[in-house]
Amino acid sequence: MRSIIDIMDLSVEEIDGLLATAEDIIENPKKYADACRGKKLATLFFEPSTRTRLSFEAAMYELGGNVIGFSDASSSSSSKGESVSDTARVISCYADIIAMRHHKEGAPYVASTKASIPVINAGDGGHNHPTQTLADLLTIKREKGRFNNLTIGFCGDLKFGRTVHSLISAMSRYENVKFVMISPDELTIPDYVKQNVLIPNSIEYKEVKSLEEAMPELDILYMTRVQKERFFNEADYIRLKDTYILTPERLQSAKDDLCIMHPLPRVNEISVAVDDDKRACYFKQVLNGKYMRMALILKLLEVEI
Amino acid sequence: MIVGQIKDGIVLDHIKAGRGMKIYDTLKLGELDCAVALIVNADSEKMGKKDIIKISGLIDIDLHILGFIDPDVTVNIINDGKVVKREKIALPETITDILKCKNPRCITTVEQELQHVFKLCDEGNKVYRCIYCETKAELESVK
Incomplete structure (x- = not known):
């Protein structure tokens, strides 16, 4: 059992x-x-x-x-x-x-x-x-055809984003996977993910604030929602909730074969105009x-x- | 200041100055029947200042938590006025019901009967994490 x-x-x-x-x-x-x-x-x-x-x-x-x-x-x-x-x-x-x-x-x-x-x-x-991660892995396999040699951008709430933590752990076991963590200072990746996963496995990662700057190098963009239910203080939530909104304009510098993922539900962090983009994979997830x-x-x- | 030698007992030496009271409280030494002396800010050639705890009586006490609170502590076992054993405390693999998880989202905050268990995750950096939510234990986490 x-x-x-x-x-x-x-x-x-x-x-x-x-x-x-x-x-x-x-x-x-x-x-x-x-x-x-x-x-x-x-x-x-x-x-x-x-x-x-x-x-x-x-x-x-x-x-x-x-x-x-x-x-x-x-x-x-x-x-x-x-x-x-x-x-x-x-x-x-x-x-x-x-x-x-x-x-x-x-x-x-x-x-x-x-x-x-x-x-x-x-x-x-x-x-x-973990089961969202299994969904993510099948999506990556079917969309990218590989788990190695990928640059994955995680964007939004990386502090409370449990799907992000699980996917980082899972992907850290494959070769030449790089992570770009895109978040405001208040929602950066937790210390335990760095200490338990990224540092011991010598995974290449960087933490940035600008989605636009990170976009051109990404093979996968994993967007997340700023989760109202994780905040004890509503003012903090309101201040941070619209930090990143993915629009067709922001995708102009992205690779043609970018895979855009999101564990859903989304609020407004991905514009509905992106849904028709062939790179949008979140409903396939x-x-x-x-x-x-x-x-x-x-x-x-x-x-x- | 002179505190007399003990005949049979335990001396916790080389405690980082200021940590003596934390160790005294954590080991619940105030609840013992025997005489216990806590000396703070004693002069030390090696450390400048240090704290010392002397327990008069060879009592059975779990000292493993010392590895987390202050790994530099030396434990001296005194028998018939002589040091018969001197050792440093290794970091325990797990610490149970001594540290309290500070994460307000941890299941231990609502399930009162659950043991608070922390596991050694990084020996080099002395990092313990809650087995439920993986939150790192700090010295302030000592109950």
């Missing part, structure tokens, strides 16, 4: 296996239609989510399984004061696998130490979001996320096809 809390819980070889499974699902969806018949996924979402929760649910339904769960902490026993540990133990009696999102960092890890079924971290505070979650559920439930 295995849980996935951090993208680094998966080896490069295991990720390759998941990517291969996802691509096989894309090619042969019928082959997987009954793969999880009789199995139940519990989606425990203590924090609001549209994409991730529905993606997990769609993934399980397309595997022939069922879904139980809640999408709001107020409708769960946590509103009565139940601990994450107890919730994990209880849900283990009802379901075969858990996907948990929680606003507190480390909550899915705590659940994984008490549950008797696999736990998937579906996002914990500003910490990690959404679809890829479902396939990778299907592959992950199959792996953790040890379903052989």
Whole structure:
């Protein structure tokens, strides 16, 4: 029985296996239609989510399984004061696998130490979001055809952007990957990402404030939303929320084969005018996320096809 | 100022000046039945000033946290008036329920029964991180 809390819980070889499974699902969806018949996924979402929760649910339904769960902490026993540990133990009696999102960092890890079924971290505070990273990796593979020799720009909220932290960790295992961190001073990449990932792996990275200056060298531009829910002070949020807005004009100096990614939801950091640009890949990410979650559920439930 | 020698006990020497009280509190030495002396700002040839703690009595006490608070501390075990063992404290792999995570977004802030566990991530720089949220422990994190 295995849980996935951090993208680094998966080896490069295991990720390759998941990517291969996802691509096989894309090619042969019928082959997987009954793969999880009789199995139940519990989606425990203590924090609001549209994409991730529905993606997990769609993934399980397309595997022939069922879904139980809640999408709001107020409708769960946590509103009565139940601990994450107890919730994990209880849900283990009802379901075969858990996907948990929680606003507190480390909550899915705590659940994984008490549950008797696999736990998937579906996002914990500003910490990690490994299944979004799996979606990102499939998108990079399908759009760029490689994981090596890439310059990736991360733009926006790099402090609380859990998808950024997880993708940096995942990409740091490939050769000749460079990062350009584009953010205001208040939202720079956390110290632990530098100390745990970038410095020990001698990854080339730079921190800049100007998106325009960074644009020409990028193979991938990963935009992020400044997340209102991560701020204790609304004035700080209002001051920072419109720091970077990607428009067709700002893309003029970008490479023709740039891959523009965003974990969504977006607010206004990518103008809708960019949506028609062939380099916009963020809606493809959404679809890829479902396939990778299907592959992950199959792996953790040890379903052989 | 003279504090007498102890017959059997523990002497924590070479404590960085000013850290003695932190160690006294962290090890909960005030709760012991035996005599304990905390000497601050003692003259030291090597350090200029240092703090010293003398515990009269060979008590069973977990000193591993000293590796985090002040790795330069020397632990002297005194038996029958003589130093029978002298050692530096190595950094422990994990520190449990001594440091408190300061990240307001950490699960430990709401789940009161959870142990506060920090793991050694970088021995060279003496960096411990919360196992739940990866926040770095600072000296002020000592409960």
